[in-house]
Amino acid sequence: MAWTWFHRLGSPPYVYRLAARLTPWFAWPAALLILGGLYGGLVLAPADYQQGDGFRIIYVHAPSAWMSLMVYVTMASAAVGLIWRIKVAHAVAASCAPIGASFTAAALLTGMLWGRPMWGTYWEWDPRLTSELLLLFLYLGYIGLRSAFEDLQRADRTSAVLAIVGVVNVPIIHYSVTWWNSLHQAPSVMKLGKPEIATAMLVPLLMMLAGFTLYFGAVLLVRLRGEVLRRERSTAWIREALGA
Amino acid sequence: MRAQASARPLPLQETSALAAAGLVLARDLRLAFRRREQLAQPLAFFAIVTTLFPLSITPELSGLRTIAPGVLWVAALLAGLLALEFLFRDDALDGTLEQYALSGQSLTWLLFAKTAAHWLLTGLPLAVVAPLAAGALGVPANAFAGIVVLIAVGTLALSLIGAIGAALTLGVKRGGVLLSLLTLPLAVPVLIFGSRATELAIRGESYVAPLELLAALAVLGVTLAPLAAAAAVRISLE
Amino acid sequence: MTHFLQMGGYARFLWPSYGITFAVIALNIYWARRLLSQSRAQARRRLLVQAEHA
Numbered sequence: 001m002a003w004t005w006f007h008r009l010g011s012p013p014y015v016y017r018l019a020a021r022l023t024p025w026f027a028w029p030a031a032l033l034i035l036g037g038l039y040g041g042l043v044l045a046p047a048d049y050q051q052g053d054g055f056r057i058i059y060v061h062a063p064s065a066w067m068s069l070m071v072y073v074t075m076a077s078a079a080v081g082l083i084w085r086i087k088v089a090h091a092v093a094a095s096c097a098p099i100g101a102s103f104t105a106a107a108l109l110t111g112m113l114w115g116r117p118m119w120g121t122y123w124e125w126d127p128r129l130t131s132e133l134l135l136l137f138l139y140l141g142y143i144g145l146r147s148a149f150e151d152l153q154r155a156d157r158t159s160a161v162l163a164i165v166g167v168v169n170v171p172i173i174h175y176s177v178t179w180w181n182s183l184h185q186a187p188s189v190m191k192l193g194k195p196e197i198a199t200a201m202l203v204p205l206l207m208m209l210a211g212f213t214l215y216f217g218a219v220l221l222v223r224l225r226g227e228v229l230r231r232e233r234s235t236a237w238i239r240e241a242l243g244a
Numbered sequence: 245m246r247a248q249a250s251a252r253p254l255p256l257q258e259t260s261a262l263a264a265a266g267l268v269l270a271r272d273l274r275l276a277f278r279r280r281e282q283l284a285q286p287l288a289f290f291a292i293v294t295t296l297f298p299l300s301i302t303p304e305l306s307g308l309r310t311i312a313p314g315v316l317w318v319a320a321l322l323a324g325l326l327a328l329e330f331l332f333r334d335d336a337l338d339g340t341l342e343q344y345a346l347s348g349q350s351l352t353w354l355l356f357a358k359t360a361a362h363w364l365l366t367g368l369p370l371a372v373v374a375p376l377a378a379g380a381l382g383v384p385a386n387a388f389a390g391i392v393v394l395i396a397v398g399t400l401a402l403s404l405i406g407a408i409g410a411a412l413t414l415g416v417k418r419g420g421v422l423l424s425l426l427t428l429p430l431a432v433p434v435l436i437f438g439s440r441a442t443e444l445a446i447r448g449e450s451y452v453a454p455l456e457l458l459a460a461l462a463v464l465g466v467t468l469a470p471l472a473a474a475a476a477v478r479i480s481l482e
Numbered sequence: 483m484t485h486f487l488q489m490g491g492y493a494r495f496l497w498p499s500y501g502i503t504f505a506v507i508a509l510n511i512y513w514a515r516r517l518l519s520q521s522r523a524q525a526r527r528r529l530l531v532q533a534e535h536a
Binding site for chain 3: 042043047052053054056057060061063064098099102103105106109110113114116117215219222223225226227229230232235238239242
């Protein structure tokens with residue numbers, strides 16, 4: 001029973017229609033959670049003992065950083081497409097790239113804006129920012145590789161190999177950067193989350209993380225429909241789907 | 245000259261896996277030695293890049309000694325990148341890669357042989373030459389042996405990582421830049437461990453810990469990189 | 483209200499951060515919808531071409 005449903009996920013017309021139906025179920029809860037998290041984070045949560053109101057940047061920085069990683073891991077789902085030749089999996093991977101890259105850039109910029117009042121400088125080679133920067137390069141490489149091929153199928157399959165290689169490397173890169181940074185004992189370490197974070201501060205953060213995750217789902221579903229259409233040649237179901 | 249060498253296909257079908265890899269390795273080395281002048285190019289590039297740093301920063305040896313680890317590794321990385329574009333290109337153009345894929349031998353294994361040839365032609369010579377560059381940057385002679393070992397292991401890992409990028413960008417017009425963009429982030433751990441170990445070697449301290457990490461990367465590369473490269477090559481042949 | 487906007491003096495870092503993040507949120511929604519409508523238009527064109535050749 002579960003297998004039939006899983007098998008259906010490989011079917012472009014099924015996915016196209018399912019994605020359309022599911023989108024509001026991701027979009028509306030996402031909006032509510034984000035708005036709730038904004039109110040909780042900007043208004044309700046008390047100012048931080050050390051960072052004052054500046055710490056509130058965490059409510060956009062942390063979700064962006066979370067997105068950058070989560071989306072990259074999702075992109076590696078293209079592996080499924082590579083091994084079992086499932087076009088829908090490639091469509092998922094293709095949908096992820098611009099989302100992930102733009103949120104990685106947002107994480108970097110908000111990290112820098114957070115760093116300026118806290119460290120005194122816009123840029124510090126601390127492990128988190130440096131890893132985030134390298135992740136951006138990985139995304140740009142992926143997007144660059146995709147765009148190098150005219151043939152969509154070759155682009156899909158080649159970039160799938162890169163995504164798998166990348167996802168294996170991300171923990172290695174992060175480990176090596178953290179190791180490198182600890183050697184030189186950077187004078188100021190950004191305190192992203194203190195061990196005991198007050199509930200009033202934590203709850204909005206969790207809401208934002210959940211909200212961004214659902215938002216990703218919604219945007220992914222919309223892009224997925226577009227990417228699935230681009231990969232389809234057979235007309236039968238398309239005529240029906242477009243008429244709908 | 246070139247056409248003759250590639251016109252004769254290697255008898256891969258009837259041989260053992262080890263022998264087949266040996267044939268591929270030998271062929272690549274033979275072809276490289278036909279154009280002997282080109283063999284020295286990565287070394288010349290390495291020397292030139294190394295020279296740029298004193299010119300742009302300081303002639304003081306004490307200052308150079310501090311940046312020497314970074315300079316050596318960045319220069320080695322860039323020199324290795326240069327030759328990578330051609331790792332698979334010629335064989336892809338004249339059908340040899342296709343022959344390898346269809347030979348019944350493991351393509352992964354054969355591509356490993358090609359990558360080993362690349363390292364023997366680029367990385368290993370760099371390792372031998374590196375002490376000269378290091379000395380010019382104020383590094384004391386007691387660190388030289390360590391530097392040879394470290395650069396040898398590191399460039400092996402880099403050749404393997406680079407082979408993935410080379411396979412992915414096969415047939416891409418002006419793919420050299422894209423190859424570099426893909427390879428460099430993946431090469432960062434090698435850079436970090438290698439230069440840290442070099443730094444310790446220069447100070448006369450034990451560099452075993454980062455060397456072990458570097459060796460682990462090389463081992464990981466040996467096991468996984470040719471697999472990924474083979475997958476990418478097969479895709480390009482479809 | 484001004485106290486809220488000033489954010490304890492961190493306003494010039496905090497509000498641009500929020501601005502950038504929400505710009506990216508809006509941008510992704512825009513890109514996604516544009517991709518879908520472009521793909522639908524392309525698919526329609528393909529159908530027309532195929533119908534003509536039939």
